[in-house]
Amino acid sequence: xxxxxxxxxxxxxxxxxxxxxxxxxxxxxxxxxxxxxxxxxxxxxxxxxxxxxxxxxxxxxxxxxxxxxxxxxxxxxxxxxxxxxxxxxxxxxxxxxxxxxxxxxxxxxxxxxxxxxxxxxxxxxxxxxxxxxxxxxxxxxxxxxxxxxxxxxxxxxxxxxxxxxxxxxxxxxxxxxxxxxxxxxxxxxxxxxxxxxxxxxxxxxxxxxxxxxxxxxxxxxxxxxxxxxxxxxxxxxxxxxxxxxxxxxxxxxxxxxxxxxxxxxxxxxxxxxxxxxxxxxxxxxxxxxxxxxxxxxxxxxxxxxxxxxxxxxxxxxxxx
Amino acid sequence: xxxxxxxxxxxxxxxxxxxxxxxxxxxxxxxxxxxxxxxxxxxxxxxxxxxxxxxxxxxxxxxxxxxxxxxxxxxxxxxxxxxxxxxxxxxxxxxxxxxxxxxxxxxxxxxxxxxxxxxxxxxxxxxxxxxxxxxxxxxxxxxxxxxxxxxxxxxxxxxxxxxxxxxxxxxxxxxxxxxxxxxxxxxxxxxxxxxxxxxxxxxxxxxxxxxxxxxxxxxxxxxxxxxxxxxxxxxxxxxxxxxxxxxxxxxxxxxxxxxxxxxxxxxxxxxxxxxxxxxxxxxxxxxxxxxxxxxx
Numbered sequence: 001x002x003x004x005x006x007x008x009x010x011x012x013x014x015x016x017x018x019x020x021x022x023x024x025x026x027x028x029x030x031x032x033x034x035x036x037x038x039x040x041x042x043x044x045x046x047x048x049x050x051x052x053x054x055x056x057x058x059x060x061x062x063x064x065x066x067x068x069x070x071x072x073x074x075x076x077x078x079x080x081x082x083x084x085x086x087x088x089x090x091x092x093x094x095x096x097x098x099x100x101x102x103x104x105x106x107x108x109x110x111x112x113x114x115x116x117x118x119x120x121x122x123x124x125x126x127x128x129x130x131x132x133x134x135x136x137x138x139x140x141x142x143x144x145x146x147x148x149x150x151x152x153x154x155x156x157x158x159x160x161x162x163x164x165x166x167x168x169x170x171x172x173x174x175x176x177x178x179x180x181x182x183x184x185x186x187x188x189x190x191x192x193x194x195x196x197x198x199x200x201x202x203x204x205x206x207x208x209x210x211x212x213x214x215x216x217x218x219x220x221x222x223x224x225x226x227x228x229x230x231x232x233x234x235x236x237x238x239x240x241x242x243x244x245x246x247x248x249x250x251x252x253x254x255x256x257x258x259x260x261x262x263x264x265x266x267x268x269x270x271x272x273x274x275x276x277x278x279x280x281x282x283x284x285x286x287x288x289x290x291x292x293x294x295x296x297x298x299x300x301x302x303x304x305x306x307x308x309x310x311x312x313x314x315x316x317x318x319x320x
Numbered sequence: 321x322x323x324x325x326x327x328x329x330x331x332x333x334x335x336x337x338x339x340x341x342x343x344x345x346x347x348x349x350x351x352x353x354x355x356x357x358x359x360x361x362x363x364x365x366x367x368x369x370x371x372x373x374x375x376x377x378x379x380x381x382x383x384x385x386x387x388x389x390x391x392x393x394x395x396x397x398x399x400x401x402x403x404x405x406x407x408x409x410x411x412x413x414x415x416x417x418x419x420x421x422x423x424x425x426x427x428x429x430x431x432x433x434x435x436x437x438x439x440x441x442x443x444x445x446x447x448x449x450x451x452x453x454x455x456x457x458x459x460x461x462x463x464x465x466x467x468x469x470x471x472x473x474x475x476x477x478x479x480x481x482x483x484x485x486x487x488x489x490x491x492x493x494x495x496x497x498x499x500x501x502x503x504x505x506x507x508x509x510x511x512x513x514x515x516x517x518x519x520x521x522x523x524x525x526x527x528x529x530x531x532x533x534x535x536x537x538x539x540x541x542x543x544x545x546x547x548x549x550x551x552x553x554x555x556x557x558x559x560x561x562x563x564x565x566x567x568x569x570x571x572x573x574x575x576x577x578x579x580x581x582x583x584x585x586x587x588x589x590x591x592x593x594x595x596x597x598x599x600x601x602x603x604x605x606x607x608x609x610x611x612x613x614x615x616x
Contacts, residue, residue, distance in 0.1 A: 039414050041358070041421060094603055100414045101356035102603060104421075105547045108358070109596040112544055120589040231540070235425050238418065279437070283429040290426035297419055298407045 006144075013147045015261055020154035021215050023256035025233075026240045027161050027249060028208030034247035034307065035174060036201040037181035038096070039104040044233035045111030046206045049087060050080035050213025051223045052118060055131040058218075062133075065126040073137050077214040084210025085203045092199040111234065119225045130224025134217050154215060158253060161208065165249050177201055178247075232286065236263065239293045247307030254305060263289070322455040328577045329570075334462045334531055336569025337469035341524040342542055343549035343561035343568075344476060345517030351493035351556025352513045355416040359400070360521060360546065362427035365539035367393040367522025368529040369435050372442060382442045383464060386526050390519040397518035398511060400427075424540070432536050439535045442526070465527045472523055473562055476516065480558060485512045493556040544592050545572065548599035554609025563610065568595050 025043060032038040040046075058076040061068030071079075091110055095103040118125045125131065138149035168174050179187040180194050188194050217223045236259065244255015263285070270281040296303060342364055349357045370392045374385035404419055449457040480486035488509045492499040500506055528538055549568045553560025575586040575594045586594060602609065 037414065039417060094600060098603065098607055101350070101417055102551075102607070104358075104414075104417050105356055105544075105551075106600065106603065109544050109547075109599065113590075113593050113596055116590055116593060120587065231425065235421070238421070242418070280433055283432040286429035287426050287433065290422045290429070293422040294404055294419060294426075297415060297422075298404075301415075 010144070010147060013151045015264060016257075017147075017151045017154050017219055018264065019257040019260035020151070020158055021212055021219060022237060022240060022260050023158050023253045024154075024161065024212035024215065025209050025237045026244065026252040026256040027158070027165060028205045028212060029237055029241050030205075030246060030249060030252040031165065031168075031201055031208065032205035033241065034249075034252065035169065035177040035181070036198055037100065038198060038202050038205075039100040040107045040202070040205070041104040041234060042107030042109075042111030043209060043237045044229065044231065045107070045114045046084045046088065046209035047213040047216065047233055048111075048114055048118060048223075048225075049084045050077075050210030051217035051227070052125060052131070052213075053080040053083050053210070054214035054217045055134045055223045056124065059131060059134050062126075062131075064129070065122075065131050066124040067131070073135060073218065077211055080210040080214035081207040082210075084213070085207040088203045088206030089199065092202040096198045096202065097195050111231075115225050125225075128224060128226070130222060130227070131217075132222045134221045134223065136218045136221050139221075150219065154219075157211070157215070162249055162253065169249065173197075235286075235293075236260075236289070239289055239296075241303075242293060243296050243303055245303030245305035245307060248303070248305045251303050251305035251307075255303065258304070259289070259292075324577055326455075326457050328573050330458060330462060332570035332573030333566070334465050334527075334569070335573055336566035337466050337473075338524050338527045338531070338565075339542065339545050339549050339569045340562040340565025341469055341472060341520045341527070342546035343553065343565045344473075344558045345520045345524075346546055346550040347553060347555055347558055347561040348489065348493065348513050349517050350550065352489060352496070353405070353416070353510060354496070355413040355420065356547070357517075358417065358420040358543070359423040359427055360517070361539035361541075361543035362424045362431070363393060363397060363518055363521040363539065364525035364528070364542055365431055365536060366396060366427060366525070367518075368442075368525035368534045368538060369431055370522065371526040371529065372440055372534050373435075375442060382526055382530055383468060386468075386523060389526060390522040393522035394515045394518040397514050397521075401510070401514050424543075428536060428540065435536070437536060439533050440529075441533050442529045461530050465530060468523070469527065472520060476520070476558060479516065485509070489513055489516075541592065544599075545569070545595040548595040548602075551599050551607075552602050552609055554611035557609065557611040560609055560611030568598055571595070571598055 025047060028046075029040060029043055032040050054073075054076040056065070056067050057069050057071045057079055058073055059067045060070055087110065091106055095106045119127055121127075136150065137153055138146045140146070141149060176187065176192050176197055179190070180192065180197060184194055216227070220227060240255040240259045241252050242255070243259060244253070245251025266285050270278050270285065273281060342360065346357060346360050349355070349360070367389050370389035371382045371386055374380075374388055375382050378385060400423060404423055405416065408416055408419055443461070447460050449459040450463070451457050480490055488499065488504045489512060491502070491504060492506065492509050496506070499509070524542070525539060528542065545568050546565070549564035550561050551564070552567060553562070553564030572591045572594045576584040576588045576591065579585045
């Protein structure tokens with residue numbers, strides 16, 4: 001009985017941690033899509049950059065891949081964010097002046113190219129076999145404590161991100177972003193540099209996704225091109241944000257936790273089935289999640305927690 | 321030299337004509353419905369699986385059952401429009417892009433659910449290539465693909481220039497508002513657009529299946545080159561899409577030729593990177609494409 005309770009406890013911790021990592025990704029996407037209306041179809045690509053950067057910088061020396069830098073984990077996460085941001089800056093500079101469809105196509109392309117790089121550059125990434133033995137924060141602690149500490153760390157990161165992003169959203173910067181999203185011409189007429197602000201939002205969002213990727217590599221202690229299968233990862237994060245309520249940071253977090261719980265628990269259910277069925281029902285899960293997205297898009301466009309518009313009357317006076 | 325023709329030029333032309341068929345559909349739906357259709361790749365996969373199943377059922381050559389596969393694909397796509405795109409008709413284009421992104425995964429998982437993840441061959445048995453001048457080798461399937469693709473492109477040309485529906489499609493692609501004002505039944509034009517793009521997608525998928533094999537990711541792998549071809553040709557420009565498809569297909573195959581020294585210029589693993597590079601270059605220098613399409 002105790003054994004069972006202990007198992008359930010560990011499972012809840014893993015739900016919170018993975019849901020939390022996805023919440024980080026959803027918060028990143030919320031900056032791009034929710035605040036600014038930029039369509040990023042390559043979330044999985046930015047996730048992978050973060051994960052690989054952390055894995056390569058922090059893992060000990062190995063014959064099979066680039067590494068042995070042995071950097072401390074926070075430095076790994078820092079570079080994960082920087083590299084992800086740098087790639088976003090490059091793609092943003094090219095595409096952001098065009099309509100969102102082009103950004104969507106280009107980001108999908110970036111994610112695909114990155115997947116090719118990670119799969120083909122054996123000397124750096126060990127190809128499809130991936131990088132294993134990635135260090136994980138608090139793994140030196142004893143059995144339940146290491147898991148608990150890691151989960152607490154992820155949740156603390158979400159809290160800090162949430163507070164920062166809420167501040168950004170209410171700040172003049174966040175309000176210009178909403179203005180651009182709602183009426184680009186009006187924002188331009190008011191003298192705002194629309195392209196530059198959009199690139200800023202895109203880059204910041206990508207940095208947050210890189211952080212999420214770094215955390216994922218630590219948590220799984222392993223990364224290969226399939227871990228963050230770009231399309232499924234991207235898609236899950238989108239469904240989380242849209243279902244939770246895009247434009248609302250709490251919605252992004254709630255959506256991530258909710259959808260991840262559904263995703264993960266249905267996986268347990270399907271894995272109970274005989275093999276032949278288990279594979280097929282795995283596809284059914286993707287189909288149903290897709291259906292959820294369509295239903296939300298058509299019927300509940302605001303999500304569970306719709307965006308709260310920052311009306312000037314609700315803001316403290318003298319704030320921008 | 322002859323190696324260049326046999327292993328790079330001819331496969332490039334084959335791949336190029338396949339991409340051209342896919343790109344026409346993307347270009348038309350982008351121009352007429354106003355959004356980048358991400359589910360187009362999965363539609364190509366679906367067409368290939370329909371052709372595969374019909375080949376199994378009848379024992380006929382895939383090209384003979386292709387018209388039926390095209391009709392079936394068009395029916396599914398019309399159903400998708402009714403169920404998912406039409407309710408969102410008034411929404412902003414980004415919402416439609418997202419819906420199509422979702423449909424891409426739904427369609428793919430439905431295909432995996434129904435047909436399973438195995439890889440299949442459309443035609444079995446070894447085919448002897450035709451040999452010209454002792455060295456020039458062309459495999460019969462490549463001839464079939466190029467000839468059928470050219471025939472389909474001619475059919476599209478005929479449709480767009482000689483029929484009322486086709487002219488209405490071009491009008492709507494040039495200016496949706498003006499088309500509406502002149503009394504064109506926009507819903508009918510949209511249905512026609514879906515039918516044409518789905519039929520061509522089914523053909524593209526089947527040809528790719530004929531050239532290599534049928535698997536559930538095949539359409540997704542074509543998505544990037546096809547988008548690149550549509551952008552290269554200019555959005556809403558079907559002829560541009562044809563040219564763009566050929567250019568992208570050739571660029572991808574020729575990039576693996578040993579232009580300098582003996583090693584391939586670009587490692588074959590990065591072929592789709594070439595498509596991406598072409599696309600990015602176009603977005604930087606000339607987003608309206610070679611044929612001056614619309615920029616959104």
